[in-house]
Amino acid sequence: MTRPTTAATDGIVLTGACVTLTGRPVLHNLSLHLHEQRIGIIGRNGSGKSTLMRLMAGLIAPDHGTVRVEGVDPTRARKQMLSHLGILFQNPDHQILFPTVDEELAFGLLQMGVPKSDAQAQVTAHLARHGRSQWRGVSVATLSQGQRHWLCLQAVLLMQPRTILLDEPLAGLDLPTQTRLARAFAALPQRLITITHDPASLSGCDRVIWLEGGTVAADGPPAQVLPLFEAEMQRLGGLDADADLAG
Numbered sequence: 071m072t073r074p075t076t077a078a079t080d081g082i083v084l085t086g087a088c089v090t091l092t093g094r095p096v097l098h099n100l101s102l103h104l105h106e107q108r109i110g111i112i113g114r115n116g117s118g119k120s121t122l123m124r125l126m127a128g129l130i131a132p133d134h135g136t137v138r139v140e141g142v143d144p145t146r147a148r149k150q151m152l153s154h155l156g157i158l159f160q161n162p163d164h165q166i167l168f169p170t171v172d173e174e175l176a177f178g179l180l181q182m183g184v185p186k187s188d189a190q191a192q193v194t195a196h197l198a199r200h201g202r203s204q205w206r207g208v209s210v211a212t213l214s215q216g217q218r219h220w221l222c223l224q225a226v227l228l229m230q231p232r233t234i235l236l237d238e239p240l241a242g243l244d245l246p247t248q249t250r251l252a253r254a255f256a257a258l259p260q261r262l263i264t265i266t267h268d269p270a271s272l273s274g275c276d277r278v279i280w281l282e283g284g285t286v287a288a289d290g291p292p293a294q295v296l297p298l299f300e301a302e303m304q305r306l307g308g309l310d311a312d313a314d315l316a317g
């Protein structure tokens with residue numbers, strides 16, 4: 071199957087993007103055009119992955135350079151961004167705002183300007199389509215961690231964004247839940263950008279970007295980038311751990 075041609079404004083384009091947080095440079099002069107369907111961003115603790123995600127989502131602005139998502143500045147076009155980009159945070163409790171499942175699912179649609187009755191109808195139909203009609207009116211507090219992840223994913227999917235950012239999407243879940251969620255992600259038509267420490271979860275990506283100290287250490291197909299990353303992690307693991315953790 072031939073993929074459609076990618077225009078320069080398709081996807082996410084960073085041009086010389088720099089981010090400083092409380093006086094500390096965290097991302098340095100990043101220039102990237104992210105347009106592939108499955109992209110992985112890998113790096114050690116503190117390499118800047120979450121900051122990059124927040125930058126792409128428009129939650130922070132670059133000090134220098136530009137960020138464009140489907141051609142728009144994500145810090146300005148908030149409403150447009152809802153249909154361009156969805157985010158799944160590592161901890162669903164950092165994402166869920168409402169006490170009940172249907173309120174949570176309807177929120178994004180309401181933000182997009184969908185009338186309340188239409189939003190409620192879409193939520194009801196969505197839950198029915200996924201065999202979860204019994205979740206209507208259910209308190210989020212009664213859901214398991216895996217169910218909360220699923221809820222956050224559905225809230226994002228209801229907005230039908232072109233791209234979804236996934237921050238360590240399988241961390242802290244048991245193996246069957248990981249397998250089920252990974253299967254759900256794999257089936258999505260959206261562009262997925264997955265942020266993780268785990269090389270194994272990125273082997274099926276079209277492209278992997280290894281971030282180190284806020285810059286790109288390697289960028290290419292997983293077969294090229296992941297062995298380099300793993301070799302470096304093994305080398306670092308062999309060093310005195312205390313020296314690393316003290317920094």
Ligand SMILES: Nc1ncnc2c1ncn2[C@@H]1O[C@H](COP(=O)(O)OP(=O)(O)OP(=O)(O)O)[C@@H](O)[C@H]1O
Binds near residue numbers: 094
């Ligand atoms: N608000 C802040 N002020 C100052 N420095 C910050 C702030 N937030 C993050 N940092 C620093 O920026 C660097 C990158 O952090 P970031 O959370 O983006 O890394 P990460 O790759 O996502 O790490 P992890 O894998 O541990 O989540 C780290 O050195 C961190 O200490």
